[in-house]
Amino acid sequence: MLATAACGGPAKESGGVGTAEKPVELRILANDGYAKQWQEQMVPEFNKKFPNIKVTIDGVPYGDQLAKTMLELTAADPTYDIVMADDPWIPQMASTGALLDLKKDAAEWTDAAYDWNDFNSAPLAAGEWEGVQYGVPLRSNMLMMFYNKALYKDAGVPEPTPELTWDDYMSQAPKLVRDTNGDGKDDTWAVGTYFTRDPLTPTVWQTIFNANGGELLDGDNKPAFNNAVGVAALQTHVEMLKYAPPGASTWQFTEPLEAFRQGKTATMFNWGSVYKGTAIDPKTTTLTADQVGIQVMPAGTNSSGAHRGIWSGAIASRGQNTEAAWKLVEWLSSSEGEVWQSNTLGVFPARTSTLDSTPEQAWLSPVFDALKMAYADAETGKMWRPRLTNSDEVQRILADETAVAMANTNDAAKALDDAAAEIEKALTK
The missing domain is CATH 3.40.190.10 (Periplasmic binding protein-like II)
Incomplete structure (x- = not known):
């Protein structure tokens, strides 16, 4: 055929x-x-x-x-x-x-x-x-960072800027988990994003990895992520679960989107194209444009992040x-x-x-500004999924092992070693 x-x-x-x-x-x-x-x-x-x-x-x-x-x-x-x-x-x-x-x-x-x-x-x-x-x-x-300005203000945490680092973000996250109605139970949380087994879940830690100068594959298409930089990136992704709503370990695309639109999470790492439905359209969100910020993801040692x-x-x-x-x-x-x-x-x-x-719709202006920076970061850091004739198999392996790390929070290094071995075998078929 x-x-x-x-x-x-x-x-x-x-x-x-x-x-x-x-x-x-x-x-x-x-x-x-x-x-x-x-x-x-x-x-x-x-x-x-x-x-x-x-x-x-x-x-x-x-x-x-x-x-x-x-x-x-x-x-x-x-x-x-x-x-x-x-x-x-x-x-x-x-x-x-x-x-x-x-x-x-x-x-x-x-x-x-x-x-x-x-x-x-x-x-x-x-x-x-x-x-x-x-x-x-x-x-x-582009995979980008959304933030709820009101929740940041109420928590006494400064709004994110493109200079915000992952270390800064993770140190601020506990302050963004709050009991806002005084009943003794947390009802707003720091973060929502992909956590469960899904081909797009690894894009979160891949972006952190790329922002710190890492490349998934080397010049010979050999795995190059099972190292200290890769482990730290995956561990950061795993640790976000501590500051996410209960049950977030099963979240894919829709769940963090709905939680953010309902004002339950202060930040969301998701695809930027959901901005209109998140900040503009009253049929799909409780938020408004003046409440929602959008920018590149936090920075690593090399650049801020944005996955293409x-x-x-x-x-x-x-x-x-x-x-x-x-x-x-x-x-x-x-x-x-x-x-x-x-x-x-x-x-x-x-x-x-x-x-x-200058866009006809005023709300697009800050989106365009964030998008230009995101494109530049993606180009500099090669922030995209593997581009191979069997890229779907490679991403599936990464998704499987990311799920292992999410379930066994001390096994990030082993998960990446196992993923590297499986991918190397897949690429030599």
């Missing part, structure tokens, strides 16, 4: 962009976290410019998405024209030979105003593999509507599309020009 896909190459007929009499139909395989929003709001906006391209977006749960995408790309008769790739997936998807080289194969359809050099290098790099640009950022994201999480749009090279597919991807990643997405959906932009502009 892989051989068939690799030999396919771009479709000879692009399908064009359709006409009123003969519209083009596109299908997109996307994450269910944003598929409905795109279908209901993004597609009508895109159709103002390209009315003859009909778009259907199918949402898939995150845990199933990579496997379904790989099956799709290696199928004899692919269904989808556009597939979405999380940050570490592009190498694995590109290995099928079934993705379009966007700078080369789509060059003749690309608008002259589409400026590749305007992209911030950190998010654009998520769609590149071995010198080929297979994807472009359509939903940029970019959703890139890629095009199936054997599809019959490659030109129309590129027109949608091009529009959504253009300056025009980014500005619309940011102001309407609260989606983070990837272009320098967008980040340097």
Whole structure:
């Protein structure tokens, strides 16, 4: 199947962009976290410019998405024209030979105003593999620090700044666990984030590790995290549980988000794209923009922290509507599309020009400032998950051993040694 896909190459007929009499139909395989929003709001906006391209977006749960995408790309008769790739997936998807080289194969359809050099290098790099640009950022994201200004003030703790170190943060955490109603029971806590077995849980200690100069893999793709710096980073993540609400050991994405929105935690380490639903939308939060701060994660010895999480749009090279597919991807990643997405959906932009502009929505200004710093830190510290053709297996191993360390709080060193041994074996298969 892989051989068939690799030999396919771009479709000879692009399908064009359709006409009123003969519209083009596109299908997109996307994450269910944003598929409905795109279908209901993004597609009508895109159709103002390209009315003859009909778009259907199918949402898939995150845990199933990579496997379904790989099956799709290696199928004899692919269904989808556009597939979405999380940050570490592009190498694995590109290995099928079934993705379009966007700078080369789509060059003749690309608008002259589409400026590749305007992209911030950190998010654009998520769609590149071995010198080929297979994807472009359509939903940029970074793991960032949210903080509740009122809870910090009430606890007598200074608001975080980008100069805040992990040592500072951990020394302040006990003061942020408080009984606010005088009934003798704590009802607000310092922190909420990922703690349970989940592929994204290791990104928290990975960011701490990177901020202290560590790299997960060395130049030969050998594990390089089972050392004193890695152990200290994982131990910091484990110790956050002491200052989190009861039951936080089972938390993934949703639980810390809900706790923070309800004013139960003073800080949250989560994906920055939740800012709008956390600080702006009264339907989803009890907080307001003047109560919520957002910035990079605390600093290590080398830099502050921010883990990259970019959703890139890629095009199936054997599809019959490659030109129309590129027109949608091009529009959504253009300056025009980014500005619309940011102001309407609260989606983070990837272009320098967008980040340097004055957004229509005032609440985006501090977000853009934090995002620019986060991109710079990610680029400097290589703050992303392993980028390999079997990156999902590597991240699964890290998740498994992180869960071991969370359950056995004195076993961080052993957990990382075991993870390194398993990963080395996986990478030599």
